[in-house]
Amino acid sequence: MTKKIVFTGGGSAGHVTPNLALIDELKDCKVTYIGSKTGIEKNLVQAHGIDYRAISSGKLRRYFDLKNFKDPFKVLAGVMQAYLILKKIKPDVIFSKGGFVSVPVVIGGWMNRIPVYIHESDITPGLANRIAIKFATKLFVTFEEAGAHLPKGKVVYTGAPIRDVLRTGDRSKGLKFLGFQGEKPVLLIMGGSLGAKKINDVVRELLPELLKTYQIVHLCGKGYIIPELESTAGYRQFEFIDKELPDVMAAASIILSRSGSNAIFEFLALKKPMILIPLPLRVSRGDQVLNAKSFKEKGFCEVLDNDSLTPDELKQALAKVYKNRYDYIDRMAKAQNATHGIKSILSELNKIN
CATH class of the missing domain: 3.40.50.2000 (Glycogen Phosphorylase B;)
Structure with a gap:
């Protein structure tokens, strides 16, 4: 049976290109990408000819902004949209590279009891991954030092996913x-x-x-x-x-x-x-x-x-x-x-x- 994998991550190229590098190496897998409606990930992913599904996404900010009052509703809408997409696709695993759009996807995956794997590039996780980690099955890390800042039982040191090109x-x-x-x-x-x-x-x-x-x-x-x-x-x-x-x-x-x-x-x-x-x-x-x-x-x-x-x-x-x-x-x-x-x-x- 063909393995089905959902990828997510966006907001910057750094949250997308490692996903694309992995996708290029996958053999005999059905890949779907869930991202935002207007983020950089949409054009990058669609240019690769990958099935792309867009959801609502709000930014999670540490500072005061009037958008902070309506963005939580966008995130909640994104969770429900991701939940329904995932329920229909029924992937074997979700792989997240982070960014704000990944949070609704990770939560939607957890609600569907789908294993969620997250890759953290930095030594300490950003706000989006700090939220998503609670719903993750495994955490892949680029820096060995990152293990000190993450739940011990979930961490797997993999190093950085570098594009072979x-x-x-x-x-x-x-x-x-x-x-x-x-x-x-x-x-x-x-x-x-x-x-x-x-x-x-x-x-x-x-x-x-x-x-x-x-x-x-x-x-x-x-x-x-x-x-x-x-x-x-x-x-x-x-x-x-x-x-x-x-x-x-x-x-x-x-x-x-x-x-x-x-x-x-x-x-x-x-x-x-x-x-x-x-x-x-x-x-x-x-x-x-x-x-x-x-x-x-x-x-x-x-x-x-x-x-x-x-x-x-x-x-x-x-x-x-x-x-x-x-x-x-x-x-x-x-x-x-x-x-x-x-x-x-x-x-x-x-x-x-």
Whole structure:
């Protein structure tokens, strides 16, 4: 009998792409994805040709907002919609990657007595997963340290589910796409899907100095392209890169980035020396700070503070990491088990009768 699996997760690409990576590896399974009506997950999932069901979803906020008064009703509506969809589909298991839309699906699954597996990318769970965990059968974690913050009997350490396509990147194709000759090391700068203004500003202030040493590909985020810099030799700026990203990452010698879990484990899988600038606590729940601290302690990266970042500090950190790049690469090569999450999660899913 064909195994039926429902996936859920959304709100950001980080809650969707690991699901898609898993789905791509599933054989002889019927897959359905439950997400929101307007979230990023809808377009990403439907582009893969996957059966997609939309439900009502409200955001769970820690701060005051007038929407807080009506969003709980959206969540309740989503629970009932998910319950009815799941009752009809009768999946063997639900796999959740988190995000607010996943909460109604997890609860709806629990109401239908369907096993619920959740994957937590960060060291500490976000608000959505903290709620969903109460209804979960198993909790898969990316960081071994996460076990200290979760119910012991449910935790399974799997590592990060990394997209296999990233491992197929071709350096020569990446250089050709960028128009680089390869005579200088390539510095890849990634500020997340929405960009990072502070990183963008400091990099561009330092640009003439950096271009003496590096060729630079700058994923600056939507709305952050500066037309006057388009003709700068050795510098390419993009709002984002999609299908060419594996080749561009293969071409990179060093990476400057935020410290979202999915991204930094991809860098780890590719053994790319990195400098991480986590989102500060004043604009986040602190997950990126903890992620970066963990990687720093393991010797995979250097970490800089967003709010106090200066051009000179960035220049020195880049020089340090590039000079010692083989030491970082050697340490990352010894930690590749942490990047085999797809294999580990599939093994757990295959245990379901």
